[in-house]
Amino acid sequence: xxxxxxxxxxxxxxxxxxxxxxxxxxxxxxxxxxxxxxxxxxxxxxxxxxxxxxxxxxxxxxxxxxxxxxxxxxxxxxxxxxxxxxxxxxxxxxxxxxxxxxxxxxxxxxxxxxxxxxxxxxxxxxxxxxxxxxxxxxxxxxxxxxxxxxxxxxxxxxxxxxxxxxxxxxxxxxxxxxxxxxxxxxxxxxxxxxxxxxxxxxxxxxxxxxxxxxxxxxxxxxxxxxxxxxxxxxxxxxxxxxxxxxxxxxxxxxxxxxxxxxxxxxxxxxxxxxxxxxxxxxxxxxxxxxxxxxxxxxxxxxxxxxxxxxxxxxxxxxxxxxxxxxxxxxxxxxxxxxxxxxxxxxxxxxxxxxxxxxxxxxxxxxxxxxxxxxxxxxxxxxxxxxxxxxxxxxxxxxxxxxxxxxxxxxxxxxxxxxxxxxxxxxxxxxxxxxxxxxxxxxxxxxxxxxxxxxxxxxxxxxxxxxxx
Numbered sequence: 001x002x003x004x005x006x007x008x009x010x011x012x013x014x015x016x017x018x019x020x021x022x023x024x025x026x027x028x029x030x031x032x033x034x035x036x037x038x039x040x041x042x043x044x045x046x047x048x049x050x051x052x053x054x055x056x057x058x059x060x061x062x063x064x065x066x067x068x069x070x071x072x073x074x075x076x077x078x079x080x081x082x083x084x085x086x087x088x089x090x091x092x093x094x095x096x097x098x099x100x101x102x103x104x105x106x107x108x109x110x111x112x113x114x115x116x117x118x119x120x121x122x123x124x125x126x127x128x129x130x131x132x133x134x135x136x137x138x139x140x141x142x143x144x145x146x147x148x149x150x151x152x153x154x155x156x157x158x159x160x161x162x163x164x165x166x167x168x169x170x171x172x173x174x175x176x177x178x179x180x181x182x183x184x185x186x187x188x189x190x191x192x193x194x195x196x197x198x199x200x201x202x203x204x205x206x207x208x209x210x211x212x213x214x215x216x217x218x219x220x221x222x223x224x225x226x227x228x229x230x231x232x233x234x235x236x237x238x239x240x241x242x243x244x245x246x247x248x249x250x251x252x253x254x255x256x257x258x259x260x261x262x263x264x265x266x267x268x269x270x271x272x273x274x275x276x277x278x279x280x281x282x283x284x285x286x287x288x289x290x291x292x293x294x295x296x297x298x299x300x301x302x303x304x305x306x307x308x309x310x311x312x313x314x315x316x317x318x319x320x321x322x323x324x325x326x327x328x329x330x331x332x333x334x335x336x337x338x339x340x341x342x343x344x345x346x347x348x349x350x351x352x353x354x355x356x357x358x359x360x361x362x363x364x365x366x367x368x369x370x371x372x373x374x375x376x377x378x379x380x381x382x383x384x385x386x387x388x389x390x391x392x393x394x395x396x397x398x399x400x401x402x403x404x405x406x407x408x409x410x411x412x413x414x415x416x417x418x419x420x421x422x423x424x425x426x427x428x429x430x431x432x433x434x435x436x437x438x439x440x441x442x443x444x445x446x447x448x449x450x451x452x453x454x455x456x457x458x459x460x461x462x463x464x465x466x467x468x
Contacts, residue, residue, distance in 0.1 A: 009093050009107055010086035012123070013116035017042045017106060022051065022074035026062055029053050029073040040104040040117050043073060048080035050106050050114065083108040086115050090123050091170045095210065097123075098135055098177040130157055131174050138181045144189050144242045147182065151246035154178050155214055155423075159414045168406040169211075169378065176212040179203075179248055180298045183218075186242040187299045190235050198225040200297045200304035204255060208296040209360075209375045211406070214413040214423035215352075218248050219255045221295065222263040223304040233258055255291065269306040277317040286323060289314060293364055294375045307375075314368050315468045321369060322458070328361035329455040333447040351409050352425040355444050358451060359402045366390045369466050377402060388464040394450045401443040408436055 018041045020029050029041050033055065043051040053073050061067055061076045084093050084105040093105060103120040120132070134153055141147035154175070161171045180203065191197050204219035206212050222236060236257040240250045250256045257263050264272065273292070276285035292310035314320060334354040349355075360377050367380025369389045374380060378399055385395035413423035429437060457463050 007090050008086065009084055009088050009090060009118055010115060012090055012118060013107060014119075014122070015116060017114050017117045019044065019114070020073065022077070023072050025070050026053075026058070026067070026073050026076060027069040030058055030062075030069070033058075038117070039119060041073070042081070042106050042114060042117060043077050044114075045079060049112065050081045050083065050108065051077040051079045052081040052104060052106060052117075053077040054104050056103065081106050084118060085110065091167060091173070093118055094120075094123050094170065095173040095177060098131060098174060099180070101132075101135060101139065103132075130160065131178070135178060135181050138178065139185055141185050141189075144186070144245075147185055147189065147242065148245045151182055151248070154182075155247065155414075155417050158214055158410075159417060162410055162414045167403075168410045169403060171410055172206075172212050172406065173210045175214070175216075176203075176207050176210040179207050179212060179216075179218070182246055182248060183220075183239070183243065184299045186239045186246075189242070190238050197300050199223060200225075200300040200302065201257065202295045202305075202307075203298045204291045204295050205251070208294045209377060211360075211377060213406070213410055214417055215409075215425055217251045218243055219251045219291065220257040220262065221255075221291075222257040223269060223300075223306055224263070224265045225301055225304055226265070233260070233263065236263065266304050266306060270309055273306070273310055273313050277313045277320050280320045280323055286320075286327060289320070290324070290361075290364060293368060296375060308373075311368060311373065312468075315371065315466055318466050321365065321466055324361070324365045324368075325454065325458055325463075328358060328365050329451040329458070331358060331361075332451055333358050333444045348426050348428050350425050351405060351412075351427055351440075355440075355447060356402070356405050356409070358447055359398050359405075362390075362398060362450065362454065366395075371467075391453075394453060397446045397450055401446050404439050404443045408432070408440060 018032050018036050018038050020032055020041050020043060022043045022045065032041050033039060040052055040054040043053060045051050051074065053076060057076055057078070062069055067076060082096065082100050082102060082105060084096060084107055086107050086109060096105060097103060097120055105118045107115040107118055109115060134150070134157055137150045138147065141150050158171060158175055161174065183201065183203070187197070187201060200223040202208070202221040202223065204221060206216045207218065218240070220240070240256060240258060244250060255262060272288070276283065276289050280286055280289070289310060292307055293314065295305070295307045295310075297305045314324075334349070363377040363380040363384075366384035366387070366389045367374065370384045370387045372380050372383035374383065381390070381395045381399050384390040386392040408427070409425060412427055416423045432440065
């Protein structure tokens with residue numbers, strides 16, 4: 001039977017949602033849940049679409065909180081429920097639940113029709129449950145020492161997820177969520193959590209794309225809401241110091257919010273964007289544009305997000321997009337060196353640099369070219385498939401290769417962790433199983449083939465123009 005994680009949300013529903021009017025009493029809403037054997041009722045609203053009232057709300061707000069059960073359910077419901085599209089995968093729904101700390105998601109179509117409510121129990125494994133418990137512990141850590149102590153369980157959980165045969169893509173998403181929660185709690189502990197801070201903290205790189213692995217370091221940026229805040233560098237340093245102790249080390253190349261280059265006001269970021277697209281050969285423009293194209297706000301004011309402007313600027317400058325493509329196909333997946341290594345069964349290879357990064361780069365270029373707003377490598381590939389920028393077959397090849405490579409990477413890194421060594425992408429080929437060596441060789445060969453086809457199409461002007 002197919003894992004719930006790989007099934008569409010619509011196929012996981014147990015039946016229609018239990019719906020009640022917001023004017024119904026809390027007692028009546030609770031009775032509806034009990035009679036139907038469900039743990040949540042959905043309340044249609046005029047302003048937010050749907051509210052939700054769950055068993056957890058009943059315990060926390062009514063039983064423990066002492067609210068009169070004769071009050072309208074609208075007084076205790078969550079007024080704006082986080083919803084999920086029926087065509088999303090169960091794995092994506094789990095990520096959403098982890099991100100928001102929820103156990104129930106109303107399933108709502110694009111047209112706004114309510115199909116049902118997805119419960120965590122529909123997707124639950126013991127490892128998934130541990131992920132929820134760990135998320136809650138990280139989010140409520142009392143101080144930085146407690147946060148550091150709690151974060152020590154994160155690599156242990158990742159190892160258990162691997163042992164439970166959870167998809168490497170789900171593991172990456174789960175780890176990224178736990179890192180996000182740790183970052184948010186560290187920020188709250190440093191700058192105070194009583195109100196939204198006057199900045200946006202951006203995650204960059206693999207964590208931003210929700211493709212984190214144990215070897216992932218923390219790339220970050222700051223967007224200040226007011227005038228430039230030079231004193232904010234001290235806060236950013238303290239936050240990264242805490243994250244270092246938590247086992248989430250800062251980027252070794254200093255792509256972090258402690259650096260002035262990565263801490264600007266929103267107008268300053270937009271000015272820099274215009275400069276980078278007008279002259280992409282200076283100031284590490286392609287690197288900065290690529291990082292911002294993957295960025296995600298994890299704390300602070302989402303209105304300060306510079307990523308939409310970065311995506312728009314890229315699509316307005318086809319010459320810069322061609323440079324991104326050149327970068328994506330220029331560094332070939334190292335097929336020939338792999339042939340040599342396979343023959344001798346000696347030597348090492350960096351899986352990220354030699355095989356994964358080309359896929360990420362192609363996906364970024366193709367996804368932006370078709371106007372995709374997602375930063376996920378797989379979602380970008382799916383969005384670009386058959387678009388004229390990327391053949392259906394090539395997109396599928398890259399998707400399958402990415403999954404294989406991530407599987408090899410996460411198993412290798414958790415083995416290193418279990419052996420007491422720091423996780424890295426350096427793999428000794430001779431230590432891989434024959435099956436892993438074969439899968440690795442095939443994946444690299446396939447990725448290099450896609451790169452060659454794209455390089456030829458670009459040189460022959462066979463790719464469509466970007467429609468901004």
